[in-house]
Amino acid sequence: MLSLALAGKPNAGKSTFYKAATMADVDVGNYPFTTIDPNRGVTHARTRCPCLDREERCGNCEDGVRYVPVELLDVAGLVPGAHEGRGLGNQFLDALTDADAILAVVDAAGATDAKGEPVEVGTYDPVEEADFVEAELEQWLAGIIERNWESVVRKSRSPDFDIDEALTEMLTGFGATEYDVAASLRALDYPEDPQQWTDEDRERLATDIRERTKPIVLVANKADAAPPENLERLSEAEKPVIPATADGEQALRTAAEGGVVEYLPGDDDFRIAGDVSDAQRQGLDTIREVLDAHGGTGVQQAINTAVYDVLDMVTVYPVQSESKWTDGTGEVLPDAFLLPRGSTPKDLAYAVHSDIGEGYLHAVDARSKRRIAEDYQLEEGDVIKIVSTAN
């Protein structure tokens, strides 16, 4: 499953975001290290269900709104100097190696300082930490490369030395593939001989590998309490920035669960459906201000930005019957897979099951009922029947 990790300093609202996005119970509070072990849960990317192109809803969506499972990790708060082992530094950074992308959460209200200690709003500038997560990650990675360089130099004396191989071996723990390393070495100009590499060469490698393997979406949280000026300045960061209210999302999901409001994660509005007290109404009005200003609470938007924009995934629906869009049991559009754009029907076959992939014969587009080419690039919302010797 695709995996996203929440990162940022203590008290930015990571656990609140996690809890809202997964609706699971975790500790939330004003303690720097409330979350000691990485919390793993399931959240969802939101997309348009293909059943909207048919007469009846499939039963696996909310009236055409489809939620596709994505793993979400809530990791311990990061403090400046984490790459040197400060706070729970190394544990934190280790937890991030599993992630395909990072949601870097900042307290846009500026109600907590660089270490995550509560301060008076307006006395700390959150823009200062807009690049904080990648800086820590890159310095950490640069340290790993530095410490392992001796062994690369040693290996380089062997006649069958291959720099791609040596670096892949070193960086695989960080989630870098052979392909990432090759792309990095191509993008940047390096001395042939590892002994000639400078500290700057190693730092550039760390930066480039981080960009490739851990792209970041900045979540400007506590938008409900943030001066608009902070949000504006944060939005100038060189990565996607999503204003959000994690606790607003949590309140809406809780209210929706209790039947108090009609709201689906990612909606740009909600409707009050039950009895609410004056205090509740006031709370809901504050949340609505964020929705009006930013088109949602930002929680779903941040997840979707990571999945569909930054990681550039498409949602594809394998079926067994191209006429009914069902699986073997008659369920309509039972599964949705997230695959990188550019994936082919055979890639989908492998994602369903390695046996199906190995026995792949051809695929049929369930909309046109036509056979599709082996090199066809799957598109968002494709419904595909795979014909394989294994099914």
Ligand SMILES: Nc1nc2c(ncn2[C@@H]2O[C@H](COP(=O)(O)OP(=O)(O)O)[C@@H](O)[C@H]2O)c(=O)[nH]1
């Ligand atoms: N005003 C406001 N407060 C929030 C929001 N999200 C979280 N908080 C509060 O920020 C504090 C820290 O939240 P928590 O999720 O524990 O932060 P973590 O340390 O990053 O996991 C708690 O008091 C939350 O209620 C938000 O969107 N708006």
Ligand SMILES: [Mg+2]
């Ligand atoms: Mg926490």
